[in-house]
Amino acid sequence: MKMKSVGVVRKVDKLGRIVIPIDIRRSLGINVKDQVEIYLDGDRIVLEKYKPDMACHVTGKVSERNISIAGGNLVLSPEGAELLIKEIQNSFAKKDAQK
Structure with missing residues:
Protein backbone atom coordinates (compact mmCIF):
# COMPACT_ATOMS: atom_id res chain seq x y z
CA MET A 1 0.00 0.00 0.00
CA LYS A 2 1.44 3.36 -1.03
CA MET A 3 1.29 6.03 1.66
CA LYS A 4 0.00 9.46 0.74
CA SER A 5 2.37 12.29 1.61
CA VAL A 6 0.64 15.14 3.40
CA GLY A 7 3.68 17.42 3.13
CA VAL A 8 4.12 17.89 6.89
CA VAL A 9 7.57 17.75 8.45
CA ARG A 10 8.02 17.75 12.21
CA LYS A 11 11.14 17.85 14.39
CA VAL A 12 11.67 15.32 17.15
CA ASP A 13 12.15 17.08 20.51
CA LYS A 14 14.69 16.19 23.23
CA LEU A 15 12.34 13.59 24.69
CA GLY A 16 11.74 11.92 21.31
CA ARG A 17 8.26 13.39 20.85
CA ILE A 18 6.61 14.65 17.69
CA VAL A 19 3.29 16.40 17.16
CA ILE A 20 0.78 14.65 14.91
CA PRO A 21 -1.00 17.30 12.85
CA ILE A 22 -4.64 17.85 13.79
CA ASP A 23 -5.88 17.07 10.26
CA ILE A 24 -4.29 13.62 10.46
CA ARG A 25 -5.61 13.04 14.00
CA ARG A 26 -9.12 14.05 12.92
CA SER A 27 -9.07 11.80 9.87
CA LEU A 28 -8.04 8.83 12.05
CA GLY A 29 -10.39 9.69 14.91
CA ILE A 30 -7.52 10.18 17.36
CA ASN A 31 -8.54 12.42 20.24
CA VAL A 32 -6.72 13.87 23.24
CA LYS A 33 -5.67 11.07 25.65
CA ASP A 34 -6.36 8.32 23.08
CA GLN A 35 -3.74 5.60 22.99
CA VAL A 36 -1.66 5.20 19.84
CA GLU A 37 0.14 1.98 18.95
CA ILE A 38 3.65 2.42 17.54
CA TYR A 39 5.44 -0.32 15.63
CA LEU A 40 7.92 -0.90 12.82
CA ASP A 41 6.97 -2.17 9.38
CA GLY A 42 10.28 -2.70 7.63
CA ASP A 43 11.98 0.69 7.67
CA ARG A 44 8.77 2.60 8.48
CA ILE A 45 7.41 3.74 11.82
CA VAL A 46 3.67 3.11 11.92
CA LEU A 47 1.24 4.90 14.25
CA GLU A 48 -2.28 3.54 14.64
CA LYS A 49 -5.11 4.35 16.99
CA TYR A 50 -4.95 1.61 19.60
Whole structure:
Protein backbone atom coordinates (compact mmCIF):
# COMPACT_ATOMS: atom_id res chain seq x y z
CA MET A 1 0.00 0.00 0.00
CA LYS A 2 1.44 3.36 -1.03
CA MET A 3 1.29 6.03 1.66
CA LYS A 4 0.00 9.46 0.74
CA SER A 5 2.37 12.29 1.61
CA VAL A 6 0.64 15.14 3.40
CA GLY A 7 3.68 17.42 3.13
CA VAL A 8 4.12 17.89 6.89
CA VAL A 9 7.57 17.75 8.45
CA ARG A 10 8.02 17.75 12.21
CA LYS A 11 11.14 17.85 14.39
CA VAL A 12 11.67 15.32 17.15
CA ASP A 13 12.15 17.08 20.51
CA LYS A 14 14.69 16.19 23.23
CA LEU A 15 12.34 13.59 24.69
CA GLY A 16 11.74 11.92 21.31
CA ARG A 17 8.26 13.39 20.85
CA ILE A 18 6.61 14.65 17.69
CA VAL A 19 3.29 16.40 17.16
CA ILE A 20 0.78 14.65 14.91
CA PRO A 21 -1.00 17.30 12.85
CA ILE A 22 -4.64 17.85 13.79
CA ASP A 23 -5.88 17.07 10.26
CA ILE A 24 -4.29 13.62 10.46
CA ARG A 25 -5.61 13.04 14.00
CA ARG A 26 -9.12 14.05 12.92
CA SER A 27 -9.07 11.80 9.87
CA LEU A 28 -8.04 8.83 12.05
CA GLY A 29 -10.39 9.69 14.91
CA ILE A 30 -7.52 10.18 17.36
CA ASN A 31 -8.54 12.42 20.24
CA VAL A 32 -6.72 13.87 23.24
CA LYS A 33 -5.67 11.07 25.65
CA ASP A 34 -6.36 8.32 23.08
CA GLN A 35 -3.74 5.60 22.99
CA VAL A 36 -1.66 5.20 19.84
CA GLU A 37 0.14 1.98 18.95
CA ILE A 38 3.65 2.42 17.54
CA TYR A 39 5.44 -0.32 15.63
CA LEU A 40 7.92 -0.90 12.82
CA ASP A 41 6.97 -2.17 9.38
CA GLY A 42 10.28 -2.70 7.63
CA ASP A 43 11.98 0.69 7.67
CA ARG A 44 8.77 2.60 8.48
CA ILE A 45 7.41 3.74 11.82
CA VAL A 46 3.67 3.11 11.92
CA LEU A 47 1.24 4.90 14.25
CA GLU A 48 -2.28 3.54 14.64
CA LYS A 49 -5.11 4.35 16.99
CA TYR A 50 -4.95 1.61 19.60
CA LYS A 51 -8.03 -0.60 19.80
CA PRO A 52 -7.50 -2.81 22.87
CA ASP A 53 -10.84 -4.55 22.39
CA MET A 54 -9.53 -5.85 19.04
CA ALA A 55 -6.17 -7.16 20.26
CA CYS A 56 -5.54 -10.75 19.17
CA HIS A 57 -5.90 -13.08 22.16
CA VAL A 58 -3.01 -15.22 20.86
CA THR A 59 -0.43 -12.69 19.60
CA GLY A 60 -1.63 -9.45 21.21
CA LYS A 61 -1.45 -7.76 17.81
CA VAL A 62 -4.02 -5.09 16.95
CA SER A 63 -4.85 -4.91 13.25
CA GLU A 64 -7.68 -3.96 10.94
CA ARG A 65 -7.46 -7.57 9.71
CA ASN A 66 -8.34 -9.03 13.13
CA ILE A 67 -11.65 -10.82 13.46
CA SER A 68 -13.96 -11.36 16.41
CA ILE A 69 -15.51 -14.84 16.68
CA ALA A 70 -17.33 -17.03 19.20
CA GLY A 71 -19.88 -14.36 20.00
CA GLY A 72 -17.18 -11.74 20.52
CA ASN A 73 -15.31 -13.88 23.05
CA LEU A 74 -12.27 -14.48 20.85
CA VAL A 75 -10.32 -11.97 18.74
CA LEU A 76 -7.75 -13.35 16.30
CA SER A 77 -5.22 -11.89 13.92
CA PRO A 78 -4.42 -13.94 10.81
CA GLU A 79 -1.16 -15.03 12.49
CA GLY A 80 -2.92 -15.84 15.76
CA ALA A 81 -5.56 -17.90 13.93
CA GLU A 82 -2.84 -19.88 12.17
CA LEU A 83 -1.02 -20.57 15.46
CA LEU A 84 -4.28 -21.56 17.16
CA ILE A 85 -5.28 -23.93 14.34
CA LYS A 86 -1.88 -25.66 14.52
CA GLU A 87 -2.07 -25.96 18.31
CA ILE A 88 -5.59 -27.41 18.16
CA GLN A 89 -4.57 -29.93 15.48
CA ASN A 90 -1.49 -30.95 17.50
CA SER A 91 -3.56 -31.35 20.67
CA PHE A 92 -6.07 -33.65 18.96
CA ALA A 93 -3.26 -35.62 17.27
CA LYS A 94 -1.60 -36.18 20.69
CA LYS A 95 -4.93 -37.29 22.20
CA ASP A 96 -5.52 -39.70 19.32
CA ALA A 97 -1.99 -41.10 19.70
CA GLN A 98 -2.61 -41.79 23.41
CA LYS A 99 -5.61 -44.02 22.64
